[in-house]
Amino acid sequence: MNPNLPPPHLNEEINARSKILTIFVIFLFAVLLVRLFSMQIISGSYYESLSRNNRIRMVSIHAPRGKVMDRGGVVLVENRPAYNVMMMPEDVPNIGTISQDLARILEQTETEIEDRISDSKTRPYDQVFLARDITFNQVARIESEIFNLPGISIDVTPERDYVFKDLAPHVIGFLGEISRRELNVHGTKDYQRGDLIGKSGVELACEKILRGKKGARVFEVDALGRKIRVIDERLPVVGETVVLTIDKELQTIAKLAMAGRAGAVLAIVPSTGEVLVMVSSPSFDPSMFLSPMAPEAWDQITSDPLHPLENRAIRGLYPPGSVYKPVVALTAFSARIVDPKKEINCPGHYVLGTQTYRCWKPEGHGALAFLEAMSQSCDVYFYILGEKLGIDRMAETSRYVGFGRPTGIDFGDEASGVVPSPEWKRARFGKSWLPGETIISAIGQGYTLVTPVQVAKIMSALVNGGRLYTPKILASTPVKLEMVLDVSPADLDLIKEGLRSVVEGERGTARGIRDPMFSIGGKTGTAQVVSGYASRLPDQADIPYRYRDHAWFFGFSPVNNPEILVVAVVEHGGSGSSIAAPIVRDVIKGYYFLKGTSGEQVREDNGKY
DSSP states (O other): OOTTSOOHHHHHHHHHHHHHHHHHHHHHHHHHHHHHHIIIIISHHHHHHHHHHTTEEEEEEOOOOOOEEOTTSOEEEEEEEEEEEEEOGGGOSOHHHHHHHHHHHHTOOHHHHHHHHHHHOOSTTOOEEEESSOOHHHHHHHHHTGGGSTTEEEEEEEEEEETTTTSSHHHHOOEEEOOHHHHHHHOTTTOOTTOEEEOSHHHHHTHHHHSOBOEEEEEEEOTTSOEEEEEEEEOOBOOOOEEBSOOHHHHHHHHHHHTTOSEEEEEEOTTTOBEEEEEEESOOOGGGGSSOOOHHHHHHHHTOTTOTTSOHHHHOOBOOGGGGHHHHHHHHHHHTOOOTTSOEEEOSEEEETTEEEEOSSTTOOEEEOHHHHHHHTOHHHHHHHHHHHOHHHHHHHHHHHTTTSOOOOSSSOOOOOBOOOHHHHHHHHSOOOOHHHHHHHTTTOTTOBBOHHHHHHHHHHHHTTSEEEOOBOBTTSOOOEEEEOOOOHHHHHHHHHHHHHHHHSTTOTTGGGOBTTBOOEEEEEEEOSSTTHHHHOOSGGGSOGGGSOEEEEEEEESSSSOSEEEEEEETTOOOIIIIIHHHHHHHHHHHHHHHTOOHHHHHHHHOOO
């Protein structure tokens, strides 16, 4: 036996172990092959997708919104470049560290940034808006530190530019970040968290055509999420331009005429329903909503007692006062209950049962027929008409011409107003109608509530021959003639003559705005807010602001063939003749100045009054 050879029993043990090792290695290779087969053949497309997603990103390219222009092509709203801070959360290794670095640059807190990330992320690889429209200094600081900010990028996007700031914000509206509710309504196909969407006015009404269509950019990133190269790009489609019927210059004149008062001015073309002016005061700058607003700032706006965000022209509800008298006259003429030439005596008051109802002129107007009653706005004359007509007939005519329902203007959420009746009062308050409520309804007091746009629409029909047009503010909206009032042309002519005498007559309540260059007709209105103050405190300056009367006036020119009708209401302004009427006159004068028509031509073409 060779002493250098291992013993036989040891060889057998080595062979046995070799076989086990061989089997184990073969088993490992088999498992590896099965795994490779599964990954490359069975699940190959899945892992290929994962691999691509680790290095490929796709982001949206925001489309520039369409411009908004006035009727003459003046650009009211356009776009400008803005620098926004974006984050791809999937590429950020440590959210806390990045939030800390960005908070220092963006002058925000870490919590604000982290909350925005958690609130905005909806899908993997969705970009998140961290800051909108940052300064050039902030852009420079981020760019200088970009290698230490993985997943962070600066995107240049089109930002809304409201050229004339607070000129017509209630018409144009404003944008704001899309809410969760709006996102659920519109879906995530066209919108993402952080996108801006129309919140009011034309921006809201024309959202679909203004917003355009997003593009997309596909690019490759490195292991830290930094862009390497653009692979593919689809350009966005710019939104369509919207043209308004508003005249920018006339809008400016009306805004200046309001001189900071609370109220509304609205100018309309009586023969088409086109709105030339829509001013709601106080105003605001719509650009302040483009960036996230602090809760304190929002609370300050919403708690403002003057409610600057409300469009008073279409949503402001006011008792109409004496501007309602033409509708009462129309009702009386149609019912044939009054002879316009018959005089009625006004001693300064009217007694009904145990109640005495005063005329605005304490000493009375004496004996006067319809034209003088309209010219001097005699309350007693219309008390008598109201009692003879009854509330049901007045309410029926009011609803027929358009009070108590939206006008149908092509933007905005307008108020309906109130046309009171016994049935309405019973349903609203559970009480019966009182005879005295009919009396005061005849002069536009009591429960009656109207909007300035309703007054503009209805009074336009009374002075244009009875054609009731739907107001419109979008140039693309067709002119819509709703109906021709079933009213005698002679009755309409008589009402228009009465309105002419309000300004042109020697004792008209608005004779102070007569102009030798052009003719004006119209009606003053002083709507009482709280009863009692007028008699006890005749000086408006002594009455607390919130209890002062609202001042109304609507005027139209030229009288024979009106081209423009203007309505003005000044909240708690006092007298319609001294406060609201000059505003209307200034807008009408501005209209002729901008048109380039001299007053003498107006008088010559339309009759000398």
